[in-house]
Amino acid sequence: MTAATDCVEDLERSIRSPADPSKRLHYSTLTDKLSFLEETAKLVFSTQCQHRLLQCKSLHFCNIQWFFNDIPYDSWSLGHNSDTKYKLEHSNQTLNFLSTDIDAGGKYTCVVSNGVRNINRSINMRIQERPWINKPIPYQSSNAVCKDQMAVLGGNASFFCQFKYRYDLLLQHNWKKLNQTNGIYENVDFYEIHGTEFSYGSRKEDGNVTQTQTCQRKPFKILSTWLNITNVTEEALGIYQVMCKISQYITKVNLTLSLATTEEHVVKVTHTTIVAVVVVTTMIILLSLVVLSWKRYGTDVKLWYHDHRAALETEGIISREKIVTIASPSKDI
Numbered sequence: 001m002t003a004a005t006d007c008v009e010d011l012e013r014s015i016r017s018p019a020d021p022s023k024r025l026h027y028s029t030l031t032d033k034l035s036f037l038e039e040t041a042k043l044v045f046s047t048q049c050q051h052r053l054l055q056c057k058s059l060h061f062c063n064i065q066w067f068f069n070d071i072p073y074d075s076w077s078l079g080h081n082s083d084t085k086y087k088l089e090h091s092n093q094t095l096n097f098l099s100t101d102i103d104a105g106g107k108y109t110c111v112v113s114n115g116v117r118n119i120n121r122s123i124n125m126r127i128q129e130r131p132w133i134n135k136p137i138p139y140q141s142s143n144a145v146c147k148d149q150m151a152v153l154g155g156n157a158s159f160f161c162q163f164k165y166r167y168d169l170l171l172q173h174n175w176k177k178l179n180q181t182n183g184i185y186e187n188v189d190f191y192e193i194h195g196t197e198f199s200y201g202s203r204k205e206d207g208n209v210t211q212t213q214t215c216q217r218k219p220f221k222i223l224s225t226w227l228n229i230t231n232v233t234e235e236a237l238g239i240y241q242v243m244c245k246i247s248q249y250i251t252k253v254n255l256t257l258s259l260a261t262t263e264e265h266v267v268k269v270t271h272t273t274i275v276a277v278v279v280v281t282t283m284i285i286l287l288s289l290v291v292l293s294w295k296r297y298g299t300d301v302k303l304w305y306h307d308h309r310a311a312l313e314t315e316g317i318i319s320r321e322k323i324v325t326i327a328s329p330s331k332d333i
Helices: 008-014 021-032 271-327
Strands: 043-047 052-055 063-068 085-089 094-099 106-113 118-128 149-151 157-165 171-178 185-187 197-206 221-230 238-246 249-259
Touching: 043 052, 052 118, 149 157, 157 171, 157 238, 157 249, 171 197, 171 221, 221 238
Parallel strands: 043 118, 149 249
Antiparallel strands: 052 094, 063 106, 085 094, 106 118, 157 221, 171 185, 171 238, 197 221, 238 249
């Protein structure tokens, strides 16, 4: 790597004396032979978080300036909100990227000068996303996430999955079921099963995921998606697949819905069960009210019944006596 020399203006001041022709010759050589030391590619690629060198090796130069998309080096905003890190080395002949991020993609131009004339070179750098950064990754916030399920016939079932990702450019997701007849996964929107209904949804949220790798300062985002299966039939049992796609990166997870053999795997709640529960509950409440009322008013009812019966018996005796009196002949006749 060559070093920078004094600029031509400085050399010219030092060789103004005509008694020094060797210096005058050196001055002419520097002016005529300003050049790049080697050829470089006009287009280079770098992966996110990768180390990359952009070279501008030159001969007989005194100054090198760098521009990014025609912006001078001192005014660059690279790395302010990203993981891009860079520095200049070897008298500005090397632009050393310790780490590249998406914002580092663009045109870099180095302008080499010897104080009299300039030469320049442009290098276009494209940043490629790393699969482990942008590929959606299955994420388990709990033990119930993305698990196989069991259901009874006529019951309901649901799957719930989560994926962590960084950039949601062209984010897509869907649920499919394996068609046992043709061996093809078909979207549940077009998978018709008599008596069974499919419904699904999703939500996005910022994730609080521990980051262990370097160059991963952007927080993860979380995609939560679920599939609800109403009125499970035999045809609804089988293998399901949830797919999450970001750009060209795809992640698929297969899940199985199988028949439950015990009630501990699934609780079947039907309309009939609900009605029966309501009826039993109502009867228990009414019976409780009757018992409480009897305890409170039972004695009064018994006393009233006893007095009422005694009064009726007394009235009966009086009535019989009147009848006997009327029916008996008078002793005076």
